[in-house]
Amino acid sequence: MKCDGARLALSAMVDGDEDDSGGSAAPPIEALRAHVSGCGDCADFEDTLLGLRTQLRFEAVDAAPDVVDAVVRRVRALPTPPPVPIEKRLRGGTGRERFLWATTALWAGRGAISAAAAVGFLAGVAFVGLGDGGTAPAAADLPERLATAQTAVRSLTADIEVVEYGRPDRDGARQFAGRLVYGGPEDLHLTLTETSRSRERARGAGAPGDGDVQLSVDGDQWLLDSVRGCMPAPGRAACPDGAARVVRAVTGRAPFSEAAPVPLELVAPVESFALAPDPPSLGERDIADRRAIGVRATAAQVARFLEQLSPAGDLRAVHPTDPVEMWLDRDDLVPLALDLYAAEGPERERWAATQGYDDEPGEQVLTFAAAEVQLNADAEADIAASAELAAEAEAARDDQAAVVAGDDGDRSNDDDAADRTVDGALLAAGGDEAASPSAGTPQQHRTDEGFIPGDAPLVPEPAGRPAGYSPARAGVTRVPGGPTVQVRTWTDGRAWLKVEATDEWRADHLFGSLGAAVRTVDLDGAGRGYLSADGRRVAVHTDGLDVVLTGSLPTDDLVDLTAGLGLHGVATPDGWREASATTLSRAAGQVPHLLSVAADGLDGFGLPAVRLVPDDTVTQVFAGPGDRGFVLTQRATPDLAPPADDTLGVEVRGHPGRYSAEQSLLEWSEGGSALSLTSPTLSLPELLDIAATLQPTPT
Amino acid sequence: MQETDPGLIRRASAGDIEAFSELVRTHQQHVWRFLRRLLGDDALAEDVTQETFVRVYTRLDSFTFEAKFSTWIFQIARNAGIDELRKRQRQTRLHDTLGRRELAVLPSPELGVELQMLLDKLPDDLRAALLLVEIFGLRYREAGEVLGIPTGTVKSRVHSARVKLHEWAQAGERQRRRRGEPRDTAGSGA
Numbered sequence: 001m002k003c004d005g006a007r008l009a010l011s012a013m014v015d016g017d018e019d020d021s022g023g024s025a026a027p028p029i030e031a032l033r034a035h036v037s038g039c040g041d042c043a044d045f046e047d048t049l050l051g052l053r054t055q056l057r058f059e060a061v062d063a064a065p066d067v068v069d070a071v072v073r074r075v076r077a078l079p080t081p082p083p084v085p086i087e088k089r090l091r092g093g094t095g096r097e098r099f100l101w102a103t104t105a106l107w108a109g110r111g112a113i114s115a116a117a118a119v120g121f122l123a124g125v126a127f128v129g130l131g132d133g134g135t136a137p138a139a140a141d142l143p144e145r146l147a148t149a150q151t152a153v154r155s156l157t158a159d160i161e162v163v164e165y166g167r168p169d170r171d172g173a174r175q176f177a178g179r180l181v182y183g184g185p186e187d188l189h190l191t192l193t194e195t196s197r198s199r200e201r202a203r204g205a206g207a208p209g210d211g212d213v214q215l216s217v218d219g220d221q222w223l224l225d226s227v228r229g230c231m232p233a234p235g236r237a238a239c240p241d242g243a244a245r246v247v248r249a250v251t252g253r254a255p256f257s258e259a260a261p262v263p264l265e266l267v268a269p270v271e272s273f274a275l276a277p278d279p280p281s282l283g284e285r286d287i288a289d290r291r292a293i294g295v296r297a298t299a300a301q302v303a304r305f306l307e308q309l310s311p312a313g314d315l316r317a318v319h320p321t322d323p324v325e326m327w328l329d330r331d332d333l334v335p336l337a338l339d340l341y342a343a344e345g346p347e348r349e350r351w352a353a354t355q356g357y358d359d360e361p362g363e364q365v366l367t368f369a370a371a372e373v374q375l376n377a378d379a380e381a382d383i384a385a386s387a388e389l390a391a392e393a394e395a396a397r398d399d400q401a402a403v404v405a406g407d408d409g410d411r412s413n414d415d416d417a418a419d420r421t422v423d424g425a426l427l428a429a430g431g432d433e434a435a436s437p438s439a440g441t442p443q444q445h446r447t448d449e450g451f452i453p454g455d456a457p458l459v460p461e462p463a464g465r466p467a468g469y470s471p472a473r474a475g476v477t478r479v480p481g482g483p484t485v486q487v488r489t490w491t492d493g494r495a496w497l498k499v500e501a502t503d504e505w506r507a508d509h510l511f512g513s514l515g516a517a518v519r520t521v522d523l524d525g526a527g528r529g530y531l532s533a534d535g536r537r538v539a540v541h542t543d544g545l546d547v548v549l550t551g552s553l554p555t556d557d558l559v560d561l562t563a564g565l566g567l568h569g570v571a572t573p574d575g576w577r578e579a580s581a582t583t584l585s586r587a588a589g590q591v592p593h594l595l596s597v598a599a600d601g602l603d604g605f606g607l608p609a610v611r612l613v614p615d616d617t618v619t620q621v622f623a624g625p626g627d628r629g630f631v632l633t634q635r636a637t638p639d640l641a642p643p644a645d646d647t648l649g650v651e652v653r654g655h656p657g658r659y660s661a662e663q664s665l666l667e668w669s670e671g672g673s674a675l676s677l678t679s680p681t682l683s684l685p686e687l688l689d690i691a692a693t694l695q696p697t698p699t
Numbered sequence: 700m701q702e703t704d705p706g707l708i709r710r711a712s713a714g715d716i717e718a719f720s721e722l723v724r725t726h727q728q729h730v731w732r733f734l735r736r737l738l739g740d741d742a743l744a745e746d747v748t749q750e751t752f753v754r755v756y757t758r759l760d761s762f763t764f765e766a767k768f769s770t771w772i773f774q775i776a777r778n779a780g781i782d783e784l785r786k787r788q789r790q791t792r793l794h795d796t797l798g799r800r801e802l803a804v805l806p807s808p809e810l811g812v813e814l815q816m817l818l819d820k821l822p823d824d825l826r827a828a829l830l831l832v833e834i835f836g837l838r839y840r841e842a843g844e845v846l847g848i849p850t851g852t853v854k855s856r857v858h859s860a861r862v863k864l865h866e867w868a869q870a871g872e873r874q875r876r877r878r879g880e881p882r883d884t885a886g887s888g889a
Contacts (some may be wrong), residue, residue: 012854057836281713325716
């Protein structure tokens with residue numbers, strides 16, 4: 001036996017793979033042993049093999065690092081993919097297949113990209129396939145299910161906890177404990193009080209208890225009592241006036257007033273998922289003794305929920321692309337938990353730096369959790385209990401303010417803290433005169449919206465109103481200098497519907513606060529209607545009457561209900577703002593090579609509101625769930641405006657283009673036109689994906 | 700290594716972070732041990748271990764249950780390790796060009812400096828094959844699946860790696876004797 005063969009056999013023998021070597025047959029073991037015992041070099045080689053085995057396989061490893069937390073943070077920081085395929089024609093595959101297709105298409109369409117853009121782009125594009133996505137039963141048809149489930153929520157009570165991280169004015173997190181008591185879409189009480197431990201961590205400009213809030217809504221009365229501090233920010237090292245208690249009271253509140261809103265998203269996040277396709281699923285788990293389904297979204301999508309979690313607007317800011325994991329009761333779709341993490345990418349990093357935050361990608365930024373959830377229990381008892389809790393919170397806040405202000409603790413002028421009427425609260429605050437903003441002496445703001453309950457004969461009742469919707473508040477709103485508006489409302493659980501009408505409308509735009517971008521809709525024999533870009537309002541202009549319909553129902557339902565009002569809508573006068581509203585086919589006749597999305601729309605967004613302005617500029621406004629949305633603008637000239645300072649070169653649809661993160665603006669020239677996509681809530685990769693789907697509009 | 704529960708893999712693939720965390724917990728030590736020897740640096744191995752599992756997460760949907768899950772993870776770990784080695788080689792070439800040497804990665808003292816230095820001298824493909832067989836006891840066929848090479852090639856590479864290590868160790872021993880230094884008693888003299 002030669003040494004080469006012996007050593008090869010020794011290798012295989014040590015590995016126990018003599019019979020699986022795929023090579024020539026191994027020598028008999030006796031022959032091998034005989035050779036090794038007589039060959040010093042081969043014996044040394046065998047010692048090497050055994051020593052190597054000892055050192056490598058059996059080495060003592062004291063502390064292998066635990067990378068679980070770091071990996072989970074990185075995974076959570078991966079950008080949330082577009083919730084569905086970019087194009088509807090992909091529907092039919094699994095969410096992951098469509099999503100991988102979209103990713104592949106994205107890369108296949110890429111040509112030369114500038115190095116800087118590539119770095120930013122690559123940092124952002126690590127799309128994560130999230131399993132079954134839309135085919136996961138738990139998350140399937142969530143928008144439709146939410147629209148239905150909201151009617152079943154008659155009452156809700158829950159203890160809630162909110163924690164925000166990364167505030168420079170807190171050594172650690174700021175933590176609130178509170179209670180939510182809901183008795184109907186205009187009957188809700190919410191308290192959030194900073195915990196004692198969190199108060200101890202207040203540093204610098206942060207004052208203990210700043211951010212405490214109490215919101216009480218009871219029909220036509222609305223009260224927001226909050227302690228407002230401010231976040232230290234670049235150029236502002238401290239709050240000039242310290243923390244101030246602010247009481248804002250609204251009387252004569254109009255039904256479903258947007259100036260004095262009710263945080264209904266905390267009861268059922270309807271707006272967060274309206275227009276959204278089925279979200280990526282996180283599976284199921286138990287939370288607060290209830291079976292919950294988890295879904296992924298972005299901060300932009302659940303923006304309404306986050307705003308309503310902070311009625312005083314004092315929680316820290318979050319970036320629109322920050323990934324969110326939301327857990328809803330599987331059966332009733334009531335929010336049970338939410339975790340928001342810092343997204344990864346240069347845009348987010350830049351934003352955080354300007355805001356004064358020090359978030360690492362994947363770190364938790366904000367959490368919400370509900371406990372002791374009672375659904376459809378005895379609402380009256382809960383509301384009384386909530387009033388008691390509110391009183392306790394009020395007393396605790398006053399005590400804390402007294403400590404801060406050096407108050408001697410005289411409480412002789414305090415109100416009866418159990419009296420939660422608006423006037424009672426204002427009395428407690430020391431009358432309705434504005435006071436200096438020192439801790440404990442509140443600023444007071446009192447508004448009367450002028451609503452008077454009663455009949456509203458001008459308001460037609462929509463035929464085809466869903467079964468279960470009962471009449472709620474109705475009456476008239478009179479505001480000095482404004483038109484008299486009559487209103488009728490209907491509710492079913494948390495769901496609500498409102499119709500307003502006036503015969504005194506004199507402005508040069510549609511009645512009903514639809515905004516500048518509207519879409520004309522055919523009311524199926526009832527003439528023309530106008531739909532707001534977010535799909536939440538439908539207005540009708542007739543000869544002598546202007547009407548607007550809004551509610552928590554899906555857009556198509558709102559349009560159908562408007563068609564059932566018994567009116568015949570006509571076009572707005574030429575001088576009105578909405579005169580520039582048009583359809584894509586008409587706009588395509590004016591602007592050559594007009595690009596838009598496919599005829600049946602873009603998943604995750606409504607149909608566009610299209611405007612054509614005199615210089616042959618066409619704007620298309622697309623709205624998605626929450627704050628997600630974008631504007632596509634096309635001008636009949638290839639010239640782009642001067643670039644912003646932070647412009648990066650990117651390739652868009654095979655053409656040279658540019659992107660400014662500051663302006664959230666993607667621009668390029670194509671076919672003799674200057675095009676742009678702008679969105680404060682979508683990332684560059686998402687805008688590029690949308691650009692890739694654009695196609696010529698048929699005239 | 701014990702085979703991973705398919706249900707856990709499916710739940711992780713569906714986006715269940717808890718299930719995915721359990722997968723990481725189960726396999727992280729093996730991955731790290733492999734990478735620390737492949738890369739010769741504990742801290743770098745930890746970074747690449749993280750990268751490995753992030754890649755695992757993004758590719759979970761592509762796991763078809765036809766191979767063992769551990770084999771599949773090792774494939775990803777090995778590729779991540781090779782990517783890191785190539786990046787280091789590019790940096791070394793760049794810095795050699797620029798006349799800078801700061802980026803040289805020194806082996807961690809805990810690894811047995813001499814053994815790690817010898818492992819570092821091995822070509823990447825030999826080292827990877829050796830480590831999979833030595834540390835994890837993978838059969839040649841399994842290692843071949845990880846590396847994407849035939850079984851016979853695995854055997855050949857493992858043996859070649861051992862022969863080189865033996866020769867270098869012997870040469871080192873001869874040098875020490877010539878210089879009158881004490882014999883290296885760490886392990887076998889490798």
